[in-house]
Amino acid sequence: MTILDRYVFHRFLTPFIYCITGFIAIWFIFDLSDNIPIFLQGQASLQTVLHYYQTQIPAILVLALPAGTILALLYCLTMMSRSNEIISMLTAGVSVLRVLSPLFFFGFMLVGLITYCNWSSAPHAERLKQQILNDIRKRTHTSDEFISGHMYRNREQYRLWFMSFIRPEQESNLLENVQIIQQNPANEITKEWFADNASYDASTGEWILKKARYVELDPRGNILKTTDSDRLTIAHWNETPWRIASSVMNPDYLSVSELQDYLFYNKDFPERRLAPYRTHLQYRYALPWQVMVALTVGGALGIVYSRRGVLGGVAAAIGIFFTLIFVDKVFIALGKGNHVHPVIAAWMPLIIYLLVGCWLVWVRSTNRDLSKIKIPGWS
Secondary structure, X not given: OOHHHXXXXXXXXXXXXXXXXXXXXXXXXXXXXXXXXXXXXXXXXXXXXXXXXXXXXXXXXXXXXXXXXXXXXXXXXXXXXXXXXXXHHHHOOOOHHHHHHHHHHHHHHHHHHHHHHHHHHHHHHHHHHHHHHHHHHHOOOOOOOOEEEEEEEEOOOOEEEEEEEEOOOOOOXXXXXXXXXXXXXXXXXXXXXXXXXXXXXXXXXXXEEEEEEEEEEOOOOOEEEEEEEEEEEEOOOOOOHHHHHHOOOOHHHOOHHHHHHHHHHOOOOOHHHHXXXXXXXXXXXXXXXXXXXXXXXXXXXXXXXXXXXXXHHHHHHHHHHHXXXXXXXHHHHHHHOOOOOHHHHHHHHHHHHHHHHHHHHHHHHOOOOHHHOOOOOOO
């Protein structure tokens, strides 16, 4: 890293740290003001409160890093422009791209950090938030979540599962008050299992039904055989507790691996039902690259050659970036509604704004005045 790179990076890093810290502090103040009645009424311990905020850090970083990047970049470059440092660099033969290169390198590092947070920690944060707050309200501790009154259909093997509730995250993978119906391709019931509870052994791939009753039926529904057992072991079923529970899970709260599993195990679902999960999977990959949009747009509009252009460039950069966030939400909603392809919903706004940012950088690197550029067909 050259002296120039270290200098530009140092000028950027200080406001960047201030911006990120400020975003987290503002979020903390608003969240604490909303939830402090719950903490006080539930008599939450300091350890519980600290654990609650610890789980939220990845989600806040995913939101704060792109916004903090563009604000810190605009501050850094406008200050350098006001003091004529940028002009001095350009006069010495250093191009605009060379000035911005250490910031782009740092941007790729931020993309990696956001990708890491957005892989699983950030999607799980909202689910953990609701769970911890509910525990504080009830003054209980829930180590896992459960789904009540659930039905699951295995279309590949013609099996229906009914249960009073399921705990997919528990070590025992417990289902309680279970009824399992086996059908044939003609949708005729051939077998049934009833059990007080069912658990799954991941090491052997076997289901264990306790206090179970097994019933065989003919196509007309007449009982041919009934067997009662305290413990009934069944192998070769491809259902798992997570697969059963995931059919009703919110895609907003699923990690990348969980979304991939959902799409793999439930690929026989209607396309409209799978659309939110496909869209969110693509959005997990696309979201981190908002940082590069912030760097290209902010890098181009933050460099000005006159004092008059500072405010206009800053306002335009902030407007463009936050317009991207709005358009992103619109496209994600269209993707979840199966109105556009998931790849288009997740990537199209990002690609368009990234191209705009690259064009602005090219315009700035060719020493052209943005305010005087005329697009054909525009007055």
